[in-house]
Structure formats: C-alpha cells, structure tokens
Amino acid sequence: MIVVMQPHSTTEQLDHVVKLVEDMGLSSHVIVGTNRTVVAAVGDKRMVDKEAIETAPGVEKIVPILSPFKVASREVKEEDSSIALRPGGPAIGARDKIAVIAGPCSVEDRSSLLEIAHAVKEAGGIGLRGGAFKPRTSPYSFQGLAETGLQYLAEAREQTGLAVVTEALTVSHVPLVAQYADVIQIGARNMQNFMLLRAAGEQPKPVLLKRGMSATMEEFLLAAEYIINAGNPNVILCERGIRTFEDYCRNTLALTIVPAIRRVSHLPVLVDPTHGTGHAYLVAPMTLASIAGGADGVILEIHPDPEHALTDAAQQITLPDFRDLMQQIARVAAAVDRVL
Amino acid sequence: MIVVMQPHSTTEQLDHVVKLVEDMGLSSHVIVGTNRTVVAAVGDKRMVDKEAIETAPGVEKIVPILSPFKVASREVKEEDSSIALRPGGPAIGARDKIAVIAGPCSVEDRSSLLEIAHAVKEAGGIGLRGGAFKPRTSPYSFQGLAETGLQYLAEAREQTGLAVVTEALTVSHVPLVAQYADVIQIGARNMQNFMLLRAAGEQPKPVLLKRGMSATMEEFLLAAEYIINAGNPNVILCERGIRTFEDYCRNTLALTIVPAIRRVSHLPVLVDPTHGTGHAYLVAPMTLASIAGGADGVILEIHPDPEHALTDAAQQITLPDFRDLMQQIARVAAAVDRVL
Amino acid sequence: MIVVMQPHSTTEQLDHVVKLVEDMGLSSHVIVGTNRTVVAAVGDKRMVDKEAIETAPGVEKIVPILSPFKVASREVKEEDSSIALRPGGPAIGARDKIAVIAGPCSVEDRSSLLEIAHAVKEAGGIGLRGGAFKPRTSPYSFQGLAETGLQYLAEAREQTGLAVVTEALTVSHVPLVAQYADVIQIGARNMQNFMLLRAAGEQPKPVLLKRGMSATMEEFLLAAEYIINAGNPNVILCERGIRTFEDYCRNTLALTIVPAIRRVSHLPVLVDPTHGTGHAYLVAPMTLASIAGGADGVILEIHPDPEHALTDAAQQITLPDFRDLMQQIARVAAAVDRVL
Amino acid sequence: MIVVMQPHSTTEQLDHVVKLVEDMGLSSHVIVGTNRTVVAAVGDKRMVDKEAIETAPGVEKIVPILSPFKVASREVKEEDSSIALRPGGPAIGARDKIAVIAGPCSVEDRSSLLEIAHAVKEAGGIGLRGGAFKPRTSPYSFQGLAETGLQYLAEAREQTGLAVVTEALTVSHVPLVAQYADVIQIGARNMQNFMLLRAAGEQPKPVLLKRGMSATMEEFLLAAEYIINAGNPNVILCERGIRTFEDYCRNTLALTIVPAIRRVSHLPVLVDPTHGTGHAYLVAPMTLASIAGGADGVILEIHPDPEHALTDAAQQITLPDFRDLMQQIARVAAAVDRVL
Numbered sequence A, B, C, D: 001m002i003v004v005m006q007p008h009s010t011t012e013q014l015d016h017v018v019k020l021v022e023d024m025g026l027s028s029h030v031i032v033g034t035n036r037t038v039v040a041a042v043g044d045k046r047m048v049d050k051e052a053i054e055t056a057p058g059v060e061k062i063v064p065i066l067s068p069f070k071v072a073s074r075e076v077k078e079e080d081s082s083i084a085l086r087p088g089g090p091a092i093g094a095r096d097k098i099a100v101i102a103g104p105c106s107v108e109d110r111s112s113l114l115e116i117a118h119a120v121k122e123a124g125g126i127g128l129r130g131g132a133f134k135p136r137t138s139p140y141s142f143q144g145l146a147e148t149g150l151q152y153l154a155e156a157r158e159q160t161g162l163a164v165v166t167e168a169l170t171v172s173h174v175p176l177v178a179q180y181a182d183v184i185q186i187g188a189r190n191m192q193n194f195m196l197l198r199a200a201g202e203q204p205k206p207v208l209l210k211r212g213m214s215a216t217m218e219e220f221l222l223a224a225e226y227i228i229n230a231g232n233p234n235v236i237l238c239e240r241g242i243r244t245f246e247d248y249c250r251n252t253l254a255l256t257i258v259p260a261i262r263r264v265s266h267l268p269v270l271v272d273p274t275h276g277t278g279h280a281y282l283v284a285p286m287t288l289a290s291i292a293g294g295a296d297g298v299i300l301e302i303h304p305d306p307e308h309a310l311t312d313a314a315q316q317i318t319l320p321d322f323r324d325l326m327q328q329i330a331r332v333a334a335a336v337d338r339v340l
Helices: A011-023 A050-055 A110-123 A147-160 A171-180 A194-201 A217-229 A257-264 A273-277 A280-292 A319-335 B011-023 B050-055 B110-123 B147-160 B171-180 B194-201 B217-229 B257-264 B273-277 B280-292 B319-335 C011-023 C050-055 C110-123 C147-160 C171-180 C194-201 C217-229 C257-264 C273-277 C280-292 C319-335 D011-023 D050-055 D110-123 D147-160 D171-180 D194-201 D217-229 D257-264 D273-277 D280-292 D319-335
Strands: A002-005 A027-032 A037-042 A059-063 A099-103 A127-129 A163-167 A183-186 A207-210 A235-239 A269-271 A297-301 B002-005 B027-032 B037-042 B059-063 B099-103 B127-129 B163-167 B183-186 B207-210 B235-239 B269-271 B297-301 C002-005 C027-032 C037-042 C059-063 C099-103 C127-129 C163-167 C183-186 C207-210 C235-239 C269-271 C297-301 D002-005 D027-032 D037-042 D059-063 D099-103 D127-129 D163-167 D183-186 D207-210 D235-239 D269-271 D297-301
Touching: A002 A011, A011 A027, A011 A037, A011 A050, A027 C027, A027 C037, A037 C027, A037 C037, A050 A059, A099 A110, A099 A163, A099 A319, A110 A127, A110 A147, A110 A319, A127 A147, A127 A297, A147 A163, A147 A171, A163 A171, A171 A183, A171 A194, A171 B171, A183 A194, A194 A207, A194 A217, A207 A217, A217 A235, A217 A257, A235 A257, A257 A269, A257 D280, A269 A280, A273 A280, A273 A297, A280 A297, A280 A319, A280 D257, A280 D280, A297 A319, A319 D319, B002 B011, B011 B027, B011 B037, B011 B050, B027 D027, B027 D037, B037 D027, B037 D037, B050 B059, B099 B110, B099 B163, B099 B319, B110 B127, B110 B147, B110 B319, B127 B147, B127 B297, B147 B163, B147 B171, B163 B171, B171 B183, B171 B194, B183 B194, B194 B207, B194 B217, B207 B217, B217 B235, B217 B257, B235 B257, B257 B269, B257 C280, B269 B280, B273 B280, B273 B297, B280 B297, B280 B319, B280 C257, B280 C280, B297 B319, B319 C319, C002 C011, C011 C027, C011 C037, C011 C050, C050 C059, C099 C110, C099 C163, C099 C319, C110 C127, C110 C147, C110 C319, C127 C147, C127 C297, C147 C163, C147 C171, C163 C171, C171 C183, C171 C194, C171 D171, C183 C194, C194 C207, C194 C217, C207 C217, C217 C235, C217 C257, C235 C257, C257 C269, C269 C280, C273 C280, C273 C297, C280 C297, C280 C319, C297 C319, D002 D011, D011 D027, D011 D037, D011 D050, D050 D059, D099 D110, D099 D163, D099 D319, D110 D127, D110 D147, D110 D319, D127 D147, D127 D297, D147 D163, D147 D171, D163 D171, D171 D183, D171 D194, D183 D194, D194 D207, D194 D217, D207 D217, D217 D235, D217 D257, D235 D257, D257 D269, D269 D280, D273 D280, D273 D297, D280 D297, D280 D319, D297 D319
Parallel strands: A099 A127, A099 A297, A127 A163, A163 A183, A183 A207, A207 A235, A235 A269, A269 A297, B099 B127, B099 B297, B127 B163, B163 B183, B183 B207, B207 B235, B235 B269, B269 B297, C099 C127, C099 C297, C127 C163, C163 C183, C183 C207, C207 C235, C235 C269, C269 C297, D099 D127, D099 D297, D127 D163, D163 D183, D183 D207, D207 D235, D235 D269, D269 D297
Antiparallel strands: A002 A037, A002 A059, A027 A037, B002 B037, B002 B059, B027 B037, C002 C037, C002 C059, C027 C037, D002 D037, D002 D059, D027 D037
C-alpha cells in the first residue's frame, strides 16, 4: 500500500500516518518527492481494512499494491485448475478441452427436458443446465418447478450421463440442490450474496459462479475467494454480460475478462453467450468468439420450441441450431488447438 | 404491447403473431404503416411473459406499453404513501417532513453506539442505523457482531426513542432482525435476492429497500413490488449510488431518480449520500442536494472516530460534522417548504 | 509514479526498470516488500509518457501518484477562480453568487429570442444561451441558423445586457462565434476535440466547457488544461450528465462531480440540468439540487412554446415555469449562504 | 411512432395529440386499451423531430418504431457492402475475406515506419495504419509529426502496396489527409463531430469510422449516415471498445455489436482490439475472438520496440508477436469459412 500525502501536509501528519501504518503491523518507508511525499507500507496484510488511513489528516489517497484476493490468484497456485464436474467425470479447465453445458432456461416438464438432454449428449456436450428455482425480475413471472425440477434433472443425468448444473437461489436451497445436482450454480444476482457463497463453500460439490452484472474482476475473484476460503476449491467462473449503456442487447458480453482472469487466476472460465446477449441471433457468433478468445467452454440455453418457452423465450436457440453450433464450436476450437 | 413486424414479413407470419397475441388473452389491432406493420396487443396482462412473441418468425421487436410494476405505481394509488417507522412513531413520506436516519456503518461496541444514538437524537434524527451483519466484499474483512449488535441497537432505541434500521442479509436473518429492529433494511447487493424480498414481505415491519448498484428504476420498483405482493405495503426506497465509469467516487449518486420515482410511484424515497459517494468530504454537499432535489430524507453514516472505524472508515463523518450538517439540512429543507 | 514488479521478476528486470526511470529524468527508490518489489520514481514529469515502462519485462503495473493536470489544479492556484463573462460584467465563480444562464436550445427566430432574453433578464439571469450551430445526432434534424442566429443573440444582448453564451462546433466557427458572443461554449461531444480546445484557448473570450458524456473527472480537467495552456485561463466547467445504463432519463446527472472538482481545481463549475436529465419535469428539482450541492450556477433551456420548439422540445421548460424556478433558486441559494 | 397517453388523459388532450401527429404529415390510429390509450402515427418521417409531442399535455411517452438511420440500413440495401480501399485495390466487407490493417500508433520516424510496413505486407496485411495527427488526452503528450508523417506513410505505400489508413482530427485536415492516404480515419472522440463527418462525406476516399466510446449502435449508424448523406457511401465501421465500469482494461470491447450491426446494416465492420483492450497481452485473444465473432477484419497497433514507443506503449504488440498472430488469424478465419 502506498499512502500519498497532500501537497501541504505537515510533519505531524506524516508522523501520524507512519504510526497508523506501523500499528497495522506493516513497515513504512517514507519517500519525499518533488510534489508529494508518499509512505510505502510493506507487508502482506490483505485482511486489514486499510482505508482507515484515508481519513487521517493530511492524506490525499491510498493506493493498494497487492490485489485483495489471494487463494484464487496465480501467486498462490501457478498452474491452471482443472475441475471435475463429478468424481471421475468430465472436467472444466483441462487446457485442451472445450466444455459445453446446455439446457433450457427453466426445467418446464419431464419430456422436454429429456429430449433436450439427449440432444446435448449426442451433440457432444458434457453438462445439462436448467433452472428449478428461477430468480425473476417480476413477481408475476413463472418461478420454477422447485424440487420436481431437480428430480427431472437427476433423471436426465441417469439417462445421459451428463453432469447436472443448476442454481441455488438462497442458503436453504443449497443442501437440496447439492443432493440432486453435480454442480451448484450461483447466479449473477447472487454473486455478492455472501451467505450463499459461504454455504456453497461449505459443501463439496463444484460451484459455477456467475459474474454479477456490475462486478469488477476484483470483486468477481473475491466472490470466488469466499467460496474457496469456506473450504471448497472447486470454483468455475462464468462471464455472463455486464450492464452498460448499450441497448441493442440485454447485457454487454465482456469477453476480455477471459484472458484477463487467465493472467491473474488459476480458475477456469466459461462464458454464457445466452444471457450475455439476450437475443437468440447473437448466441452463435458470441459462442465462437468466446472459444477463440480463450474460454474453457460455454453454457448455453436451448429449447425445442423457444416461442413457447416459459422463460427467456427470446434468447434460447432451437435444437437444430444448437447441433449446427456444436459443429462450428469444434472447428473454432481446433483452430486454437483445443477440442470439444 | 406493440409487436413490430420486420420489413418483409409475410401475411402468414402476421397471422401467426395475431394468433399468439390472442392466445395470451389480449385483443389485437393490426396497423399497416409505410415501412412497418405493427400489431397492437390490448389488455392488462403484466403477468404474461410477452417476449415469447419476439422469437416468432417475422417479428422485429416488441415494445411494451405498460410498465411491469403495478402496486408500487401511482396508477393504483395516487396519493403519496407515508410509512410509520413503528406504530405511532415518526413517518417517512409525510410530505412536509424530512427524515434523517444516522448511525455507524457497523455496530462496533455498546458504548460508542449509545454515544452515537444520543448524538442522532439530539440533532433531530428519527432513526438509528448500524449493521449487525455486514456484507463485505472481502472474506478477510470484519463481518459484524450479529445478534449482540442487534441487542445494542435495541438498547439504544430504549434510551433514545429512535427507530432502529438494520440489515438482514439472508432469509434466515429476517425473524431475528424483525425481533429487534423497527425497520428491516435490504441492501443494494440483495435488491434482486427474491427469496429475501419475499421473506421481508411476509413479516409486518417496514422495509428499507436499497437500490441495486446496477438496477434500473423499473427493476427497483419491481423489487418493491415483490415485497408488497408478499403482503407488506410499507416499503421505503433508497437511492445509494450506481456503478458507472466514474472513478473519483465509489459510486455515482443518481439523484435524478428521486423526482423520477415520485412521478410514477407513491412510495417514499430516501438517499444514502454516504455509500452514494464513498468519501466523507462529499457527504454534506450531496445530502443538501438530495433534500433540495425532493428526497424524503437521508440515511447517513457517522462515527465518533472514523479513523479507527472497523468498516467504511473513509466515508463516515464525525459527530461534530453531523451536527453541523443537520443545521444545514434544516435550512435547505425550509427553502423547499419542508421541515426536519 | 510507482512501478510494481511482478511476483517473480528478476534482478535484471528490476535493474532495467530503474534504468528506464532514470532515463526519464526521474530518481528511483527501490522498496522490497513481502510480496512485491516496487520502484518509486520521483520527480515532476507529467509531460512524459510513462506507460512505456508498463511494457518492460517483469513489470506488473504502473501507479501514477500525481494527477496529470496541473494549471487547472489547486496545487498551482489555491484560491477559487472568478471569471467575468465580459470585461466589467457579471462573473461566475464569485463564491457567494449563483449564476443563471438561460435561453432556448436553438435560436429559432428573432422575436422569440428577444422575448426569452427579456424573460431571463427580468427573472435575474446573467447570461443568454442559444445555439446557432446545432450538433444533431441525426443528419435529418434542424441544424441551426448559423450567423443569423449569432446576430439575433447579439441584438438580444444589446437590449438586455445579458452575456451571450453560444457554441462553436468546429475550429472555423471560433472567430465568428467570438465576434458575436461573450462566452464560447464547447459542447459535450467536442470535449476531446483537441483542435477546437486549442483554438478556443488562443482567443481571449471565456470558454464554457461541457463535460463529455463519458469523460472522467481527470479527462475533463485535462480538456480545461488544453485551453489554459493555449493561453486562455478563463474556463468555466459544466457538468451535463453522463452516459450510464439508466433509462428513465437521457443522461445521469453526476452532481457529485461538483464538490469533487472543487477539491482539486480552482475553476468554477456550472450544471446543466436540462441536458443532464432530458425531461422538462426533472429540470426544477435537479436545478435546486445543483445549487444546494455547491454549483456556481446553472445553464437552462427555456422556450415560450416547447411543444413547437425546433429542437430538444421534450426538455425545455416554459417561461412561467422558469420564473417560478428562479424564485426557488433564490431561496435554496440563500439556504447555502449564496445569492442569485 | 406510438404516442402513449397518460392514464387519466382527457379527450381534448387526445384530440390535440391527433392534430399534432397529422400536422406532421402522418396519419393517426387511436387504440383505446385497458389501461392506456395510444395513438399510432403512420408514415415515414424520420426527418421530423417527433419529441415535440412528448411535451403535449396528457402524453406519457413516445415510442419510435422506425430506426432513425436509413441509408446505412439493410432496408435500403439488402446485400453487404464491399468497400475497396482504393480503386482496384483490396476491399473490406468482401464476405469471405478477412482484412488486417496494422501499423504503429503514431508515425515516429521514416525508418521504423518502413520496417513496420514491410512486416505488415509480408505477414498478409492489406493496410498500414499510423497517426500523423494524434488526439492526446494530455496537452503534455507527443502530438504527431503532421504532414511529414503523411509523407512517410505515402512512401511506405509506394514500397509495399499497402493501403494507407490515417486519421483526420479536424475539418481542415481532411484535404491534406485525403491527398496522402487511401482511407481517412475518423477517431472515436470525433464520432459525433458532425462538421468533420460532413467534410469526410464530401470527398471521395473511403472513411474508417470508429465508434465513440459511449455511442449506442443507433448513434454509430447515424454518424455513418451523416457521411453517406454528404455523398460518400464508402464507410467502414470499427468497434474499438466502450467506456464502462470495468477497470482491468482501458475500454470494454463490445464485440456483440458486430453481429448486431450485420443484422441491421450493410456496412462492413472491423474491430480494433488494441484500443479496445489497452494492454498488449489482451490483443491476440481479442483479435481471434473478433474474427470468430464475424468481424470483417481488425486494425492493430504494432511496434518494433513498444517499450520506447512515443505513444500508447502499453498496448502495441511486437513484430514477431504480430507475425504469430497473423498465422492464428488465418486458422480461425478458416474455421469460420473465411480467408486472410
């Protein structure tokens, strides 16, 4: 941490800052510059709230040097993490493999779910997604089938061998979802629901953590850090679009975060081009862009009859379009030395 | 809802859209324009997911006409809502009164909390805020005193008569918080935690709902709608800054939402200039701006010794600064025909 | 500037960075921390492009310490600047005075302009605004009366004594606008039109510089720095809303920038609540909020018949509403110890 | 256009709106709904400012149906535009070809420019970029070689046959730049410099138009419309990142706009991964993502010695890295049925 003093700060103010720094267990180095005096505070105290110093008299600002996340960073673990979706099952983050997880936005009924699951399996997907509990912006919208939905998902897994990925909306869902699913999804709206992060960290199944729609990369990795610190190292990150001023799409898919995370973290990164764009016609190009840009895979919403889907109709692609897209994914993956 | 057809859509596509509209229980009016044909769908079906039509062949886009929220709107209730913080106690949204709620970011210990509470009372505040459960971005930061904090808050209320406002972070906190507090706060990160919204709606105490940091006005009012629909009409809205590209402040305080909400909703609106700016030196001017701009009050973080505060040190103001600010609030309130 | 080295950087890399720093004429201080080594580069070389060092091997990032603007900053000039709109005329930034500049979006015809000018004068305004050249998003929209518009503005000044504020859209407009106007406005879309900034800096009339709709505070002050460096110290800043995800208003009025600029710069700051909100019904509350928040004044769009205005109809307020607003401004100004 | 009336609007207000609509030369259809009455205004009057109606009494809002751009849209020209960079030379927007334009941020000296140009040519690029006039945020930064830089670019073209792409910063640059360059670039900061757009439209060379950093897709296409309307149909669009809250990159590269523009416009679209990310290590993955996502090509900044570049050091890639990237581009292009 660097403490930058104001232009006309006094010696007493400087001494006070040095004392505050040392009271935190850090050592201090004072550097008198041409226009500013700065105090470099040395030591690894990520857990200390350093902003207190910002309020001390004569201080202009605090500049952090260390990133606030640690166990999610490459400093602590240099090699990429590869996370098995279930013991002995397919993994995400195995460098040469591209993972595709697909399924309906919501689990709507048993037969359509099974139809979709077989389509995912046949096309080369490794995971089946589908919401049993739906976080809906409007209280008037369909809210999901709850446990019945989870049972259908489990049945689809038995028939296909796909790993089931589904969302827990609140702490009390976690044990139930963990009972049926292979991977517990934490949605974008819950990325800073710290109680839920902790609950997901205290059970053994891998967690697919979606980026909040206004989360910085640092906040995203700190959310992963919550889960890891609670005891569960198996966190899969997922970019799903951020909120910006753009209005031709529901969100702005911020693909650059994929190589940016790669540089600072060992965790695998998926992309969700469905929520990341909000329109079916944009899903295929953004899926291919994600693969070419270095993502470890994608999570897609597909539906046999999007027009009659109960949720997110406008952004789900049809099963034939999904099959075509899988072939295109395979080609682009090969062009960047990976395989589906 | 207006369905806009693509330029070269066919008669069959148009007929199909008309059928979809009518299947939803809406009546349809086809208007053939110079460049586009549109289908106006008439009827109040806010609860229907209309985006399904967007995927029908030949459809360019859907334009909603009705706002998706209803019970929070002035269409349903024209006069302003005034919400008593406790039975017979002070109210927010009483048109001529400005409400000030103040207190520390976190409840840190009994004596400092009582000191603060008395300062709030003496300066003319009506509510005491203070976090017992803290949602912290970093897992390494102080997480709050939990129930002990709630007990201190309740004691402060007994001594001062202030209404206690404190946050519930998750569904399981709600009964506990409701037992001690007068008003349950739902924080910005939980604005779309729909399970929590519902739990807050199923208990009788008023709810202070903070705007999510990337929530549109419509999403904000839909979150209020969740609470009201669950049975609790006593929702107080609170603007607390949104996430933008600005970097001189932690958030961008979007004050314009105050008169904008006034126009479409009957619910009272507070502003939180502390989180809305993130720096102590910005709190006073933004507080006065909030009052002049039509807010029903403010919620402020104050601390006897911000430099040693356990959380949010950089943005809390001192007790003497708070007393001065209260006098300025009174003057600005008078200038817009309101009283503290 | 602080150069932060990567965790496993080598001694050679460090030596290379030290050499780069010293080649720039800066002195270097190496601090070996627990997790990082940093090089503090000392000296005032704002004019050097320091990002070159970011590409040197072993460097993680560069952290600037000094703000990049200088002559616009309080470090160079501590006391507030007060800028006379014309020699011996009214000033902006005179601490106790609130300035109101008002007028139509576009100069439409002579008689309506004169009517408006008299209304501004009578209500206590000091400046008349009105566009002669209009920057329109659509090539199909009304583009302004050009020099004829400037002549009407000059005539209105002769009749009323108001200072005329009008926009130059391009370098070649500057001499023409300077001939008729008292203050040359540079619009939001031109805030980083560096040729125009320079041209405005090379002539003697004060410049009203509007913030770009995605400009940071630093970029805003650097734009002012361009003008000042070109020889013209008389720059008046104007916040006019930024682009965010909000959709109930055309822009998000970022009022917090007013006290934030005050802290780092001596230049006066106005607010434009008309463009900053985009809707007439939001103008009055945001005007009052601006005054209470510490702005030196406002610039407003008013029109005798907004419904038939040629441009920006939806956001201009009527003359009677303007008169009422001026009375409210006077009251709020008094509450913050200022006068209209 | 759909005019939505307020809930309790009167018959007089409705009649007045109908009259306003018809005065604009549009025909009106009144639809009385359950909660709202709407007036559908029919006719192609993109050139009329319709927002005037928004101010009429009883009106809640206006919903446009037609997009405001026309000649840039697929409605007017269905097939993709292919734009030759010079008569008989290589084209952009030829469906199966991927175009690569590369060069230094600034033209710094003759020999390095020629070295770069040969590297671009040998690796398969079709265009040479390089700034002779630099729009710098800071007045203290290097501002470019001006006409000397243009002369070096022209010499590089003679030696290599590459098309020269360089920026005109202001109206008066246009004839000079047009004299030396094959393609005139309009930078992001000038995307709404309407005088410059017009000047570029009144000369015959193709224009590479960069998206403004806070421009919506509609504004971007309207800027292209300005150029086309002024007489020059040869507009190449270029996404270069938008301003958001993200802080790990200089801008957020909004790749989704590529397929979104494809759907509504016939103009070719390039991507600039250099400015779109701001860091050299992000350029390669985002280049490949752009190609996979459907861009017609990329424009890249390359430099023989980025560490000593005069501008934009941190984001330029080296010549060996560029050669490697070109081979990767070729592979990804092939995977989406295109060729370099």
